[in-house]
Amino acid sequence: MRGAHRTEEIAPFYVMQILARAAELEAAGKDVVHMEVGEPDFDTAPPIVEAGRRALAEGKTHYTPAIGIRALREAVSQFYRNRYDVEVPAERIVITPGATGALQLVLAATVDSGRSVMMTDPGYPCNRHYVTLLGGRTIAVPVDPETNYQLNADLAAKYMDADTAALLVASPANPTGAVLDDAGLQSLMALAADQNRFLIVDEIYHGLSYGRSLPTAAASPSVFVVNSFSKYFGMTGWRIGWVVAPPEHMDALDRLAQNMFLAVSTMAQHAALAAFQPETIQVLEQRRDEFQRRRDYLVPALKKLGFGVPVDPAGAFYVYADSSAVVPDSFSFCRDLLEEAGVAVTPGLDFGSHRAADHIRFAYTTSIDRLREGMDRTARFMESRRL
Numbered sequence: 001m002r003g004a005h006r007t008e009e010i011a012p013f014y015v016m017q018i019l020a021r022a023a024e025l026e027a028a029g030k031d032v033v034h035m036e037v038g039e040p041d042f043d044t045a046p047p048i049v050e051a052g053r054r055a056l057a058e059g060k061t062h063y064t065p066a067i068g069i070r071a072l073r074e075a076v077s078q079f080y081r082n083r084y085d086v087e088v089p090a091e092r093i094v095i096t097p098g099a100t101g102a103l104q105l106v107l108a109a110t111v112d113s114g115r116s117v118m119m120t121d122p123g124y125p126c127n128r129h130y131v132t133l134l135g136g137r138t139i140a141v142p143v144d145p146e147t148n149y150q151l152n153a154d155l156a157a158k159y160m161d162a163d164t165a166a167l168l169v170a171s172p173a174n175p176t177g178a179v180l181d182d183a184g185l186q187s188l189m190a191l192a193a194d195q196n197r198f199l200i201v202d203e204i205y206h207g208l209s210y211g212r213s214l215p216t217a218a219a220s221p222s223v224f225v226v227n228s229f230s231k232y233f234g235m236t237g238w239r240i241g242w243v244v245a246p247p248e249h250m251d252a253l254d255r256l257a258q259n260m261f262l263a264v265s266t267m268a269q270h271a272a273l274a275a276f277q278p279e280t281i282q283v284l285e286q287r288r289d290e291f292q293r294r295r296d297y298l299v300p301a302l303k304k305l306g307f308g309v310p311v312d313p314a315g316a317f318y319v320y321a322d323s324s325a326v327v328p329d330s331f332s333f334c335r336d337l338l339e340e341a342g343v344a345v346t347p348g349l350d351f352g353s354h355r356a357a358d359h360i361r362f363a364y365t366t367s368i369d370r371l372r373e374g375m376d377r378t379a380r381f382m383e384s385r386r387l
């Protein structure tokens, strides 16, 4: 018997195929430089691991309220006060299974079937699939260096249609590392409010910004903000994140959370309480500094090889390099680079269709030594092909 039609519309994550092929090559004894992985290479910081252990030892192994334990919601609220100097009451915070759970929850709460959600192309690939699963439609807005690879109010107004329920942006963004400044964020908020659309801001890479601190949209009581313990806090495998929601939508989010996932892992919630402790933040800031050093090595190294990096990747841990001056098709380049040189990177195809064959995402989620090795191998591979 065939499965549901919607499954046919869900594209695979090519990066997962690359990871799988890299693992095969490694199993066969080949060394692979991993620049495809979208998660920190650092293990979870020790105080968080210890708090998780303690939770288990204390029998914290039962369900929690669907929107999360009160102590963690309050700790997130305090984090906004400490880091951004903004008031985000715990009553507006829902703990979720990662930003993944947060995005699905928020979209389920805001998008009826037949409505559309606007997002950037390139952008995080899963978003369009969440919308598909809800019977909605994606408006993919092509973005370029000219608009800092971000949506702005002019573009949003141009692409909006009568069915548009929500605008979804990420800052810093995956795959470009591009950020929204305060003026950009404010103008999107004003447009969304004026046009009566929801604005969803994915701040999962907050904390990982270089040379500037980023404004959060969380203080605004009309915006949905998605965040996560995965990236800055280094807890990808614990599967925990959060949503800041407009107060009038909290009841719907609670009911949806009860039905969609019941509650987030109890151990993970107790572990996450330790994420905001000063000794943890100290570790995380050192890691952030290390990401910055890697970025500062990688961007010029890529430019030297002929790749274009027209916009300073000011956050996350990715460089979305324009490969059009080097190769006509980034997909086959990425495939051959892995097979022949043992360097794993992600083709633009994973992030949409706008100039996808002209781009490659390089993740700096490995040490500077390994990045250097990756760049040396890439240079030799290009020489061998006379690129």
Ligand SMILES: Cc1ncc(COP(=O)(O)O)c(C=O)c1O
Binding pocket: 038, 097, 098, 099, 100, 101, 124, 170, 173, 174, 202, 204, 227, 228, 229, 230, 236, 240, 241
């Ligand atoms: C922009 C963006 N949003 C959301 C996610 C999902 O992250 P998680 O579910 O681990 O919090 C990712 C993961 O890479 C991402 O890049």
